[in-house]
Amino acid sequence: MDLIFFKSAVVLYLISTLSFFIFLLSSSSLTCPTGLWTARLGFGCHSLSIIHRTFFSGFFPLATPFDALSMFAWLITCLFLLIQHRDSSPIFGAMATPMAAVLMIAGATLSYQLEGPIVPILHSWWLPIHVSFALAGNSVFAIMAICGLMYLYQERLIKRKRLGRIHKLLPSLETLDFINRRGLPIGFFLMTVGILSGALWAGSAWGFYWSWDPKETWSLITWFAYAVMIHQRLVLGWRGKRAAIMAIIGFALVMFTFIGVSLMFGGHHSFRNPTLRITGA
Amino acid sequence: MSSGLAVIGLNHKTAPVNVRERVTFPANNEGNLTRSILSLPGVLEAIIVSTCNRSEVIAQCDPVDKVVETILDTIAVIHGVDRQILGRHCYTWIGDDAVRHVFRVACSLDSMILGEPQILGQVKDSFRRDSAANTIGPTLSRLMHRAFFTAKRVRNETGIGVAAVSVAYAAVELAKKILGDLKDKSVLLIGAGEMAELTARHLIGQVMSPICVANRTFENACTLADEFGGEALRFERLSGALAKADIVISSTGACDAVIKATDVKNVMKTRKYRPMFLIDIAVPRDIEAQVNDIDGVYLYNIDDLQAVVSENLGERMNEALKAEEIVDDEVKKFMDWTKTLDLSPTIVALREKLETIRNGEISRMNGKLSKLDDGQREILEIITRSIINKIAHDPISFLKKTKSTSRREVNADIVQRVFNLHGFSNPRDELEENLENEADNRN
CATH class of the missing domain: 3.40.50.720 (NAD(P)-binding Rossmann-like Domain)
Known part of the structure; x- marks a missing residue:
């Protein structure tokens, strides 16, 4: 019962995904608005779920992988709805809502223990700063990767001169490149703040700022990857296809750092560490 | 033979350009030609639509078959075209076919370039012009508004005008x-x-x-x-x-x-x-x-x-199929509406018959009722009226209940036979009787 909002949000996101896909495959005129409205409704339920979790844990609901992934999915949906508001392409929805649903389901399966008091170290103001900046950065990178995929597909259709239904539904190459262009510095800034605040938190909690924990190492690698991306874009003038590929590779690194590293290497960001159950960042 | 809608005209599919360029209803800016069509005997309402690819007269006529011929003759005379040649290149649609044709034209399903958007504006202009010329009555007005509505539905619900075709x-x-x-x-x-x-x-x-x-x-x-x-x-x-x-x-x-x-x-x-x-x-x-x-x-x-x-054109063809379904749907709705008009003679006849019975019975008993004062007489009127209204209520709701047109005709027939309504005229006959009476009075 306590997860009623969470569950209904997941179900609504899945319905939305299904509607968008049916819309893409057939041209049924009702499915597109259905997809959009279920996504909005799902977002509403999701927001209620986060509020509920706040009251439940008595602090920012970011301390478990369940909550962190839920917040991540919430941010992605939020960005999707914002972009949808300006440039309505149903394909965006067909990629954003399944992503949100998968992240939420992953969070629900990863985190068995939803109850219990928060470890004292997590009851700090650094938690919302560190985690929310890192997650916001990640969701900007997620949107960029979605745009990158759409760009590559649209570019391929135009180059091969196969202009069908999907071509018309996809945004223009310029729009997709524009979102990536704008997203890159924003995402990079958020990520930088996320990493720096993590270091400061570690400094205040444990006395050392950087401990070469696997998560920290991989975050740094990801950070460098995006730094290179900014360099290529600004200095070498990379754009379009190359920038799209970079956005996809970058996001793969982000996801590996966020989930893969925690599962594979352990460390103090691990999802499974019983004494210091800290979310990935 | 009865009254009904008819479309008489020619377009790029039925007539070669040398005929089309001669039949264009020129100088109809103020609806003068439409009015001359309206003045023909049996034409109740009329509108002329003329664009570079089509010229047609839409009219509510009575009786349809004969009036259509008259209109064709008139078109031939107006343009100085041989009647035989004109007959060969003209199409004539009557009843629901006429409605479908008008809807298809407005939706650009009958255009040379499928789905081109100009035609709707041209039809609207014709409607505005002939409205101002007072040649449009309730039926054509309803028809044209439904045509515009159908065109809007087609625009919104299909992608017929979306893809570029040049x-x-x-x-x-x-x-x-x-x-x-x-x-x-x-x-x-x-x-x-x-x-x-x-x-x-x-x-x-x-x-x-x-x-x-x-x-x-x-x-x-x-x-x-x-x-x-x-x-x-x-x-x-x-x-x-x-x-x-x-x-x-x-x-x-x-x-x-x-x-x-x-x-x-x-x-x-x-x-x-x-x-x-x-x-x-x-x-x-x-x-x-x-x-x-x-x-x-x-x-x-x-x-x-x-x-x-050419891919886009193919897409338009597919969308046109969807559009045709919408048109069918709207034609059915329009025909249902005209059928509800058809019900009214039966209802009027039923009411009239009951009223005749009521009046007959009251006048038959007039001698015995002479003792009643005005107040009591009024009450008697009210009672008898409400009795016949109550009797009429069920058969009328029975008539209006069904949406199926064939069923409705059967029901109308049943009511007519049960109440023996033959001889109780429909409003049109009544109108003619009134006109005759007036004529007699004048004499």
């Missing part, structure tokens, strides 16, 4: 998909040619900066540039212009390539890899095909664009 327009659409908003983009036109100029004209409306025109003969470039309000360019400075242009339309008579892949590759660096859309309209080709392999450069030649157009 090469020039397809090129512009494609440019938008590659470059986004075209406002701040620049266009370079190389050479001249009808198709190239047409495409450039389509672009002028979208682009803010003046179009660059390059030609081997500088004077020709100047002439064309003047026409477009653009800038002329010497052919030697082409590579410099390539670095600035986002959209290039090429259409020279040159035998070998004017733009080579290496040229474009070099130019891309100075462009900072800003994407470029090249349209090659010339035959033989002006632009090397390998140009399309360069990252960020998109080359479409005339065949590619033609393929896009």
Whole structure:
């Protein structure tokens, strides 16, 4: 019962995904608005779920992988709805809502223990700063990767001169490149703040700022990857296809750092560490 | 024979251009011709729609068959066309076929270019003109409003008008998909040619900066540039212009390539890899095909664009099928509405019969009722009226209950037979009787 909002949000996101896909495959005129409205409704339920979790844990609901992934999915949906508001392409929805649903389901399966008091170290103001900046950065990178995929597909259709239904539904190459262009510095800034605040938190909690924990190492690698991306874009003038590929590779690194590293290497960001159950960042 | 809707006319499918250009209902700006059609015996309402591909009279007539012939005769006389020739090229639609035809015309399903948007505006103009000329009554007014509504539904629910069906327009659409908003983009036109100029004209409306025109003969470039309000360019400075242009339309008579892949590759660096859309309209080709392999450069030649157009046309055909379903749906609704009008004679006859019985019974008992005072007489009236209203209520709701038109006719027949309504006239006869009475009175 306590997860009623969470569950209904997941179900609504899945319905939305299904509607968008049916819309893409057939041209049924009702499915597109259905997809959009279920996504909005799902977002509403999701927001209620986060509020509920706040009251439940008595602090920012970011301390478990369940909550962190839920917040991540919430941010992605939020960005999707914002972009949808300006440039309505149903394909965006067909990629954003399944992503949100998968992240939420992953969070629900990863985190068995939803109850219990928060470890004292997590009851700090650094938690919302560190985690929310890192997650916001990640969701900007997620949107960029979605745009990158759409760009590559649209570019391929135009180059091969196969202009069908999907071509018309996809945004223009310029729009997709524009979102990536704008997203890159924003995402990079958020990520930088996320990493720096993590270091400061570690400094205040444990006395050392950087401990070469696997998560920290991989975050740094990801950070460098995006730094290179900014360099290529600004200095070498990379754009379009190359920038799209970079956005996809970058996001793969982000996801590996966020989930893969925690599962594979352990460390103090691990999802499974019983004494210091800290979310990935 | 009864009254009904009829459409008499000809269009690009039924009549060759030499007939079409003679039957155009000229000088009908104030609906004078429509009024002369209306003045024909048996024409109750009329509207004339005339565009470059069609001329037709839509009329509510009584009786339909005979009046249609009269209208055809009149059209022949108005235009001085031989009646036989006209008869051969005209179509006549009656009843629900007429309704369907009007709806299909408004939805641009009957147009030469399927789904073109102008026709709806032309039909609306005709409607406005003839409304002002007072030739439109309730039936045609309803018909035309339903036609506009159907056209709106078709626009909203199908993609019939979405895809570009001309090469020039397809090129512009494609440019938008590659470059986004075209406002701040620049266009370079190389050479001249009808198709190239047409495409450039389509672009002028979208682009803010003046179009660059390059030609081997500088004077020709100047002439064309003047026409477009653009800038002329010497052919030697082409590579410099390539670095600035986002959209290039090429259409020279040159035998070998004017733009080579290496040229474009070099130019891309100075462009900072800003994407470029090249349209090659010339035959033989002006632009090397390998140009399309360069990252960020998109080359479409005339065949590619033609393929896009024919694909779009196919798409319109598919959408047209959906549109036809909508039209069928709306035709059915309209015919149902006309059927509810058909019910009213039965209802009127039923009420009349009951009223006759009531009046008959009261006058039969008049002697015995003479003792009643005015108040009591009034109560008697009220009681008897409410009795016949209550009796009439069930059969009337029985008549109105069903939506199926065939069922409705059966029901009307049942009510007529149960209450023996034959001899109780329908309103039209009544109207005629009144007219006759008036005529008698005058005598």
